[in-house]
Amino acid sequence: MTATVVDFDQVSKNYGSVRAVDGLTLALHPGETVALLGPNGAGKSTTLDLLLGLKRPDGGKVAILGTDPREAIVAGRVGAMLQSGGLMDEVTVAELVRLARDLHPRPYAVTDVLARAGISQLADRKVDKLSGGQAQRVRFALATAGDSDLIVLDEPTTGMDVSTRQAFWATMREQADQGRTVLFATHYLEEADAIADRVLVLHRGRLLADGTAAEIKAKAGVRRISFDLYDDRIDEPTLRGLPSLSGLHISGRTVRIQSSDADATVHALYGLGLHPRNLEVAGLGLEQAFVAITEAEEARTP
Numbered sequence: 001m002t003a004t005v006v007d008f009d010q011v012s013k014n015y016g017s018v019r020a021v022d023g024l025t026l027a028l029h030p031g032e033t034v035a036l037l038g039p040n041g042a043g044k045s046t047t048l049d050l051l052l053g054l055k056r057p058d059g060g061k062v063a064i065l066g067t068d069p070r071e072a073i074v075a076g077r078v079g080a081m082l083q084s085g086g087l088m089d090e091v092t093v094a095e096l097v098r099l100a101r102d103l104h105p106r107p108y109a110v111t112d113v114l115a116r117a118g119i120s121q122l123a124d125r126k127v128d129k130l131s132g133g134q135a136q137r138v139r140f141a142l143a144t145a146g147d148s149d150l151i152v153l154d155e156p157t158t159g160m161d162v163s164t165r166q167a168f169w170a171t172m173r174e175q176a177d178q179g180r181t182v183l184f185a186t187h188y189l190e191e192a193d194a195i196a197d198r199v200l201v202l203h204r205g206r207l208l209a210d211g212t213a214a215e216i217k218a219k220a221g222v223r224r225i226s227f228d229l230y231d232d233r234i235d236e237p238t239l240r241g242l243p244s245l246s247g248l249h250i251s252g253r254t255v256r257i258q259s260s261d262a263d264a265t266v267h268a269l270y271g272l273g274l275h276p277r278n279l280e281v282a283g284l285g286l287e288q289a290f291v292a293i294t295e296a297e298e299a300r301t302p
């Protein structure tokens, strides 16, 4: 059986009357790259804080590799990169990385850490002279200053430019390929789609969806249909009457539809005697699926 790296068992956390995390049960395994998604206030940061032992749950239990999160951190099992992590001023990048690796039970060489984070050329730069994206890379270097089993990242690529972001994710992929578990919270859904092999959707502190990006898209249950009408009059009320329609957009001769049952919609389309050309049926993108899932939940529990 595969060991469990992260284990949340019925975990809850309240801030006064706000239930930030609500009975969360979750297990993460070695080598998984997991994206944590959720609208603002869904409980992502609180979940990561509970995981890192920065907050204590009001109910339930959090474990990392079967031990208390704080113990796991002291043992160097976890590398973390948090949004709020301020960097020490008045020191150079290399000095700061050296400090982090000196505190790690299984440290890497400073030059390797700098190279992996793509900041070798910034080694002698004072930390307070870094750009936002460079500071993010330094935080990343601190999170990977030693050999950890779990890497936790809270919105890691905020402020990174496109090429820095790509290099960052390539490095993270390597970390996961070596058997480490990578858990990251993000608002960039295309990033989750491209990088994560497992996606968690959190909403009001509860897990709404847990699966591959493809499974989350399928869960949204909506498909996009598009086609061109060259030979027929485009009659909007008739198109609106198609079964299972949840959206209709007409632009010139092109019709775009969202449908909860694409087979039924397309069948009825031909039944109207229309002659659609360039017909395409596709699933939702992860971003649209995320919106559909969270909005459906909002409608269910206002």
Ligand SMILES: Nc1ncnc2c1ncn2[C@@H]1O[C@H](COP(=O)(O)OP(=O)(O)OP(=O)(O)O)[C@@H](O)[C@H]1O
Residues within 6 Å of the ligand: 015, 016, 018, 019, 020, 038, 039, 040, 041, 042, 043, 044, 045, 046, 047
């Ligand atoms: N220290 C705190 N005191 C009171 N309420 C808090 C505190 N921290 C978070 N909350 C509340 O708990 C809920 C979850 O917040 P959290 O920061 O975990 O969400 P998030 O998913 O990380 O949001 P975002 O995407 O905006 O960063 C929110 O309603 C938030 O207002």
